[in-house]
Amino acid sequence: MAGSLGRLFRGFQSFTSLPATRAQLSHPPAFFSSRTMVTLPSFLSSKPRDFSLPNSSWGPEMLRLYELYNSQCEVETEGGEKQEGSWQRLPSYNRSLKFATGGVYLSKIIQSKARLFTRNIREQGAAFEYVLFNNKEEQRCVGIFQAGHLLEGPPGHVHGGAIATMIDTVTGTHATILSGPVMTANLNINYRSPIPLGSTVLIESSLDTKEGRKTFISCKVTSTDSSKLHTESTGDVHLNKHSLSDGTFLCHIFSVSHISTL
Amino acid sequence: MTLPSFLSSKPRDFSLPNSSWGPEMLRLYELYNSQCEVETEGGEKQEGSWQRLPSYNRSLKFATGGVYLSKIIQSKARLFTRNIREQGAAFEYVLFNNKEEQRCVGIFQAGHLLEGPPGHVHGGAIATMIDTVTGTHATILSGPVMTANLNINYRSPIPLGSTVLIESSLDTKEGRKTFISCKVTSTDSSKLHTESTALFLSINVSHLLRGG
Numbered sequence: 001m002a003g004s005l006g007r008l009f010r011g012f013q014s015f016t017s018l019p020a021t022r023a024q025l026s027h028p029p030a031f032f033s034s035r036t037m038v039t040l041p042s043f044l045s046s047k048p049r050d051f052s053l054p055n056s057s058w059g060p061e062m063l064r065l066y067e068l069y070n071s072q073c074e075v076e077t078e079g080g081e082k083q084e085g086s087w088q089r090l091p092s093y094n095r096s097l098k099f100a101t102g103g104v105y106l107s108k109i110i111q112s113k114a115r116l117f118t119r120n121i122r123e124q125g126a127a128f129e130y131v132l133f134n135n136k137e138e139q140r141c142v143g144i145f146q147a148g149h150l151l152e153g154p155p156g157h158v159h160g161g162a163i164a165t166m167i168d169t170v171t172g173t174h175a176t177i178l179s180g181p182v183m184t185a186n187l188n189i190n191y192r193s194p195i196p197l198g199s200t201v202l203i204e205s206s207l208d209t210k211e212g213r214k215t216f217i218s219c220k221v222t223s224t225d226s227s228k229l230h231t232e233s234t235g236d237v238h239l240n241k242h243s244l245s246d247g248t249f250l251c252h253i254f255s256v257s258h259i260s261t262l
Numbered sequence: 263m264t265l266p267s268f269l270s271s272k273p274r275d276f277s278l279p280n281s282s283w284g285p286e287m288l289r290l291y292e293l294y295n296s297q298c299e300v301e302t303e304g305g306e307k308q309e310g311s312w313q314r315l316p317s318y319n320r321s322l323k324f325a326t327g328g329v330y331l332s333k334i335i336q337s338k339a340r341l342f343t344r345n346i347r348e349q350g351a352a353f354e355y356v357l358f359n360n361k362e363e364q365r366c367v368g369i370f371q372a373g374h375l376l377e378g379p380p381g382h383v384h385g386g387a388i389a390t391m392i393d394t395v396t397g398t399h400a401t402i403l404s405g406p407v408m409t410a411n412l413n414i415n416y417r418s419p420i421p422l423g424s425t426v427l428i429e430s431s432l433d434t435k436e437g438r439k440t441f442i443s444c445k446v447t448s449t450d451s452s453k454l455h456t457e458s459t460a461l462f463l464s465i466n467v468s469h470l471l472r473g474g
Contacts, residue, residue: 096377096379096380112374112381113374114374114375114377114380114381114422115374115375115377116377116378116384117375117376117377117378117384117386117387118384118386120346120352120375120376121345121346127345149337149338149339149340150339150340150342150345151342151345152321152339152340152341152342153341153342153393154321154408155321155339156337156339159341159342159343159390159393160389160390160393160397160408160409160412161342161343161386161387161389161390161391161392161393161394162342162386162390164385164386164389164390164393164412164414165384165385165386165387165389165390166386167386168378168384168385168386168389169386172385183379183416183419184385184416185415185416186413186414186415186416187385187389187412187413187414187416188411188412188413188414189389189411189412189413190410190411191408191409191410191411191412194408197339
């Protein structure tokens with residue numbers, strides 16, 4: 001218990017000593033890198049709900065792909081041995097600050113009813129159902145995404161903004177893992193084929209390059225069998241010529257393309 | 263077609279002021295609404311360059327023939343930007359169109375359920391609104407369209423709860439392609455939040471409804 005509290009306090013201190021001045025805090029990072037949750041006794045625990053775990057709304061394709069990547073994750077067996085795994089499942093919460101290290105203290109100060117956009121609806125399966133896996137060695141990140149009925153754009157299909165939101169989520173998480181706290185500076189998305197509402201897609205993010213404060217990432221969205229793949233690189237976007245707003249926060253630039261096949 | 267009120271299933275127009283709208287939202291709404299065409303009591307039409315666009319939470323039910331289509335499709339689907347009932351919680355917006363100048367503006371107030379970076383609006387929510395405003399504009403200009411490309415440059419984060427102005431203008435049209443530019447600014451136009459371009463392709467709607 002004392003050890004846990006000690007870690008909480010140290011975590012809180014390390015948050016406040018992040019290279020973030022007051023000015024920077026007005027431009028906060030998109031994500032805090034995921035850290036191990038502190039474990040409290042259960043009667044005190046306000047363990048946040050991890051949204052990236054299977055629930056009854058997940059269809060067969062969602063479950064199949066989840067199992068595919070989850071089985072390649074590192075697990076600690078009963079004997080205390082570690083089974084190697086190249087993938088790592090990333091937890092997902094609906095509030096960014098409350099569950100960061102030291103977040104329990106911050107949430108009392110901020111008293112926010114704000115919720116992360118992709119986790120703002122409680123009804124399972126109604127909006128965004130997704131889970132992210134990271135492959136550290138290959139510097140790849142994949143998201144499995146099932147689009148619920150509240151994400152409609154063109155009749156019977158997923159809204160372009162919802163697709164953009166998922167691309168921002170997967171690439172943003174990936175960039176944070178690679179480069180620490182970042183914010184989106186550019187999204188360039190080519191919509192090839194509409195995604196049917198209710199279907200499951202695979203979102204694959206890969207690092208293009210890093211230049212100083214900039215992180216360039218490519219991303220493609222495909223059907224779950226990946227068999228019909230239409231690719232287009234958007235590396236011709238002249239991101240370097242765009243003047244970035246000055247700021248004391250780290251920023252990154254995406255170059256993304258979206259491909260979906262029916 | 264007007265039904266007797268006890269039979270009318272008049273859809274709710276979400277682009278009208280409600281109690282969640284803050285002062286900036288109301289101010290800008292009044293600014294553009296006062297420039298809309300109105301029909302006075304005397305039957306005279308007062309000219310107006312702007313036109314307020316209604317907004318519904320289901321695309322098919324209220325399209326022409328939609329009453330029949332919705333019985334077939336039986337959908338509980340909702341338009342992404344209108345999928346939350348609680349007023350002010352997510353997207354509060356209204357679009358105005360200026361036919362002559364080929365411009366479209368959206369006034370957008372971002373609710374607390376749209377968070378991305380702590381205290382600020384999610385980049386995907388911003389992309390969604392840009393897609394909405396430019397997509398509506400392209401539809402007015404070119405008929406049924408689908409988004410082919412969105413290229414968004416995020417300049418400055420938008421504080422959660424604030425109101426912004428989204429201005430869409432036509433760049434050019436080439437065959438099936440409609441090129442549109444869009445910028446998102448603070449309500450006094452002093453701060454540029456995002457700059458973006460969008461490409462839309464004209465589509466055959468029946469092809470889409472068949473699920474092709």
